[in-house]
Amino acid sequence: MLNRREIAINKLKGLGAQIIEDVSSRKVPSVKVPSRGTSNLVYDDEKRYYVLGDRYGRRSLGNVKQIKKIAQMVYTANFCKDLIKTNKTATLRELYYISESWDKVDFGDQQESNIVGEDLEVTLGMSREDLGLMPEEDGASVYGNIIIKEDDVEINALKSGKSGYTISPTIDDTEFIDHDVQRVIAVETMGMFHRLVQEKAYDKFDTLIVGLKGQAARATRRFLKRVNEELNLPVYICNDGDPWGFHIAMVIISGSAKLAHVNHDLATPDAKFLGVTASDIINYDLPTDPLKDIDVLRLKELLKDPRYRDEVWKTEIKKMLKIGKKAEQQSFSKYGLEYVVDTYLPEKLDAM
Amino acid sequence: MEREISLEKELSIEPVISAEREASELFEEFKELTASEFFRRNKQMLGFSGKIRSLTIVFHELITNSLDAAEEAGILPEIIIDLKRVDKDHYILYHKDNGPGIPEDFITKVYCTMFAGSKFRNIQSRGQQGLGCSGCVLLSQMTTGRPVKITSGHKVGDKLKGVEMTFKMDVKKNQGLILDKKEVEVDSTGVSIELHFKDVSYSLSEQGAFEYIRRTIIANPHAKIIFRDPTGHKFIFDRATDEIPPMPKEVLPHPKGVTADDLIFLAKHTDKRRFRSLLTSSLSRMSNKRIDEIEEITGIDFNKRPKDMKWEEAEKIVELFQSMNFMAPPTAGLIPIGEEQIEKGMREILEPEYVKTITRKPKTYKGGVSFVIEAGIAYGGKSGRVVGEQKKAEIMRFANRVPLTFDQGSCGITEALKSIDWKRYGIKDLENAPITVFANIVSTHVPYMSTGKQSVAPEEEILHEVRQATMKIARSLQKYLNAKRAAKEEAERSKIFETYVPLILREAALLAEEDAPEYHEVLAKVTRKSKILEDIHAK
Numbered sequence: 001m002l003n004r005r006e007i008a009i010n011k012l013k014g015l016g017a018q019i020i021e022d023v024s025s026r027k028v029p030s031v032k033v034p035s036r037g038t039s040n041l042v043y044d045d046e047k048r049y050y051v052l053g054d055r056y057g058r059r060s061l062g063n064v065k066q067i068k069k070i071a072q073m074v075y076t077a078n079f080c081k082d083l084i085k086t087n088k089t090a091t092l093r094e095l096y097y098i099s100e101s102w103d104k105v106d107f108g109d110q111q112e113s114n115i116v117g118e119d120l121e122v123t124l125g126m127s128r129e130d131l132g133l134m135p136e137e138d139g140a141s142v143y144g145n146i147i148i149k150e151d152d153v154e155i156n157a158l159k160s161g162k163s164g165y166t167i168s169p170t171i172d173d174t175e176f177i178d179h180d181v182q183r184v185i186a187v188e189t190m191g192m193f194h195r196l197v198q199e200k201a202y203d204k205f206d207t208l209i210v211g212l213k214g215q216a217a218r219a220t221r222r223f224l225k226r227v228n229e230e231l232n233l234p235v236y237i238c239n240d241g242d243p244w245g246f247h248i249a250m251v252i253i254s255g256s257a258k259l260a261h262v263n264h265d266l267a268t269p270d271a272k273f274l275g276v277t278a279s280d281i282i283n284y285d286l287p288t289d290p291l292k293d294i295d296v297l298r299l300k301e302l303l304k305d306p307r308y309r310d311e312v313w314k315t316e317i318k319k320m321l322k323i324g325k326k327a328e329q330q331s332f333s334k335y336g337l338e339y340v341v342d343t344y345l346p347e348k349l350d351a352m
Numbered sequence: 353m354e355r356e357i358s359l360e361k362e363l364s365i366e367p368v369i370s371a372e373r374e375a376s377e378l379f380e381e382f383k384e385l386t387a388s389e390f391f392r393r394n395k396q397m398l399g400f401s402g403k404i405r406s407l408t409i410v411f412h413e414l415i416t417n418s419l420d421a422a423e424e425a426g427i428l429p430e431i432i433i434d435l436k437r438v439d440k441d442h443y444i445l446y447h448k449d450n451g452p453g454i455p456e457d458f459i460t461k462v463y464c465t466m467f468a469g470s471k472f473r474n475i476q477s478r479g480q481q482g483l484g485c486s487g488c489v490l491l492s493q494m495t496t497g498r499p500v501k502i503t504s505g506h507k508v509g510d511k512l513k514g515v516e517m518t519f520k521m522d523v524k525k526n527q528g529l530i531l532d533k534k535e536v537e538v539d540s541t542g543v544s545i546e547l548h549f550k551d552v553s554y555s556l557s558e559q560g561a562f563e564y565i566r567r568t569i570i571a572n573p574h575a576k577i578i579f580r581d582p583t584g585h586k587f588i589f590d591r592a593t594d595e596i597p598p599m600p601k602e603v604l605p606h607p608k609g610v611t612a613d614d615l616i617f618l619a620k621h622t623d624k625r626r627f628r629s630l631l632t633s634s635l636s637r638m639s640n641k642r643i644d645e646i647e648e649i650t651g652i653d654f655n656k657r658p659k660d661m662k663w664e665e666a667e668k669i670v671e672l673f674q675s676m677n678f679m680a681p682p683t684a685g686l687i688p689i690g691e692e693q694i695e696k697g698m699r700e701i702l703e704p705e706y707v708k709t710i711t712r713k714p715k716t717y718k719g720g721v722s723f724v725i726e727a728g729i730a731y732g733g734k735s736g737r738v739v740g741e742q743k744k745a746e747i748m749r750f751a752n753r754v755p756l757t758f759d760q761g762s763c764g765i766t767e768a769l770k771s772i773d774w775k776r777y778g779i780k781d782l783e784n785a786p787i788t789v790f791a792n793i794v795s796t797h798v799p800y801m802s803t804g805k806q807s808v809a810p811e812e813e814i815l816h817e818v819r820q821a822t823m824k825i826a827r828s829l830q831k832y833l834n835a836k837r838a839a840k841e842e843a844e845r846s847k848i849f850e851t852y853v854p855l856i857l858r859e860a861a862l863l864a865e866e867d868a869p870e871y872h873e874v875l876a877k878v879t880r881k882s883k884i885l886e887d888i889h890a891k
Contacts, residue, residue, distance in 0.1 A: 016863025024869045062878040064845045067852045074859040
């Protein structure tokens with residue numbers, strides 16, 4: 001079986017070959033690019049994440065408005081092929097700067113190069129990490145008993161300092177060597193991450209602790225999916241009790257709309273949301289803040305989103321709207337620093 | 353004729369100079385006032401108001417005279433003008449034409465007698481009131497006190513006869529005062545005149561003498577003018593055509609175009625025995641049957657002698673004319689410049705990127721005065737006038753080929769042009785477009801707004817015609833501009849393909865790790881070059 005790298009190189013070559021073939025047979029070449037518009041986003045019930053529909057656009061060499069985009073795609077494809085062949089990666093920012101040397105084909109701004117990168121992803125059906133393009137930011141922090149092999153280096157996430165192992169953008173090049181955990185608990189903030197580490201939650205619950213640092217990076221989501229599927233570990237997500245916390249969890253579970261073309265590599269449909277829920281706010285009598293207008297607006301949007309059509313979600317969203325309050329994870333400190341590990345988490349995990 | 357009469361009326365309302373004097377005393381003075389004397393006192397009535405305007409009017413009078421003379425003699429007009437500046441405000445103007453020349457006996461009549469040669473003629477003419485040349489002499493004399501020097505050559509049989517004359521104008525007597533006269537050798541026919549002026553100013557503005565010449569050439573592409581300006585720079589405005597325009601024919605006035613005053617004038621100056629025959633022979637579309645109708649309605653005896661016509665009767669007849677149906681006036685007397693000639697004139701002077709002209713069919717205003725509107729539009733090249741760094745649109749107004757450079761704001765032609773919604777013709781901002789709009793009204797009787805004769809009255813029919821004519825050519829311009837834009841886009845489009853196709857195929861071959869294919873056929877397919885502009889130029 002071909003590895004991801006070989007597949008990527010073949011697909012890139014295929015893109016060039018198709019253009020050459022068209023010209024050789026005296027046709028005006030065109031490239032089929034699946035449409036990424038919202039109208040082409042379909043929520044796949046079976047897969048439980050967003051996928052792209054069947055609609056696509058054609059970029060024709062005979063279209064004056066599209067020809068530069070095709071040029072940029074081909075140049076970028078060559079750049080990616082070289083990256084893969086030489087075993088390197090580049091950030092999207094670097095891609096943007098590299099284009100400065102592409103006479104007449106350079107990108108106007110990074111937004112433009114990011115879009116061409118995504119075009120290439122959807123056209124080839126590969127994620128950009130497969131093409132050697134990496135995001136700027138690192139992924140989440142992982143703490144717990146797992147040994148990961150990056151190139152020739154073996155890393156024990158239990159012995160990587162208090163901040164744990166940082167998920168690299170090249171997570172697909174790593175290998176899971178060994179582990180001794182039962183589950184994975186991901187938390188929204190690094191504050192909560194450190195709390196769990198200090199309270200030895202990894203020990204108490206036989207768990208990996210993942211500090212998401214807000215919206216989960218692609219590498220983080222890829223990591224969560226891999227530990228879930230390759231190591232068969234259940235994944236739990238514990239975020240702030242507000243619409244933003246809900247959605248950070250949901251993107252991990254059901255994928256994002258924007259990256260529908262790579263959701264098959266990123267979504268972890270079996271991941272579970274632990275809280276904080278609106279019910280938690282009531283049951284644990286947590287200190288709260290009132291919902292702001294924008295929170296209310298966002299909650300109402302979530303109600304319409306097919307990813308939230310599960311009854312449990314609907315009930316929780318409606319409940320939060322009703323009480324008009326939100327709460328942060330760290331509000332459990334009201335009952336002492338250990339409370340969240342000693343009381344809250346065991347109760348929630350039991351309920352799952 | 354109407355103009356002369358109205359001027360005579362103005363004579364009689366010469367303002368009271370001092371209230372202290374007795375009426376009889378004043379009355380005596382009126383009687384002594386000749387036309388020359390009147391205009392000496394009221395030179396603004398000849399258009400001499402303001403330094404720039406005064407000089408432009410001088411140019412106008414002399415050029416107009418030369419053009420008329422040459423055309424009447426069937427000669428292609430060529431005028432040489434030399435303007436020297438002696439001192440601040442003091443200029444010497446030398447003006448020479450190649451017309452038929454003036455016989456010795458008539459020279460002082462032409463240049464020193466007001467209203468000389470003007471008679472009742474219903475004819476399309478450049479000439480204004482027959483005051484022209486004598487007005488210039490008057491201004492020269494008033495501002496410098498210097499005599500005028502003229503050299504004229506004219507043909508007598510096969511021989512050329514030349515005379516050089518120096519004279520002044522005797523204002524009190526409305527005639528010339530010859531100071532010196534001698535026969536000279538000349539090598540061609542024509543008149544040259546040398547005049548001194550003070551209190552005038554040469555300007556390059558829209559109202560100035562230079563612009564007057566430029567516009568004259570546009571409307572008279574058969575004329576050539578060589579002009580040396582006060583800095584010594586020589587401008588040659590060459591003719592764009594060798595066709596001398598046909599002379600306008602005199603046409604009888606239309607009943608709806610005459611006033612009671614006109615009828616009385618006709619009656620006074622006729623040799624007809626009866627009023628009936630006077631009317632049928634002096635007015636167009638006037639038959640005996642019509643006279644019978646009028647006789648029956650008004651009860652006026654049309655068999656009486658013309659001299660017995662009373663003012664009240666004339667008024668009654670004119671009033672009746674207005675309610676009667678007459679055929680439209682004959683238009684044979686109107687000689688427009690013609691689309692082709694205007695285009696030649698505009699091309700010669702403006703060197704435009706695009707020009708379109710139109711001559712409309714004759715129409716009438718006030719029910720009885722026929723006129724023709726001609727219009728032209730030029731885009732690019734030297735079209736428009738340069739203001740600072742920018743090109744602004746300019747409107748060139750003409751009446752019977754004569755440029756109207758003053759009173760633009762009050763002119764009906766301007767009003768009509770400004771009322772056009774230029775945006776509809778692809779011209780977003782007329783003011784700031786490199787466009788020259790030309791408009792000429794041709795008529796036996798142009799309805800001027802004032803004695804300066806620089807603006808046309810906003811008669812409804814005239815406004816309509818100017819609008820229609822201009823809108824029609826503006827549409828052509830719009831088509832041109834659209835095609836030009838399309839061609840430009842097409843060229844840019846081709847350039848994009850020529851840039852990217854080779855690059856893409858080079859990179860695609862690299863990507864596929866194959867050899868780059870021959871791509872010229874595909875390139876030709878996508879780069880379908882435009883023929884739009886070529887088509888336009890072929891036309």
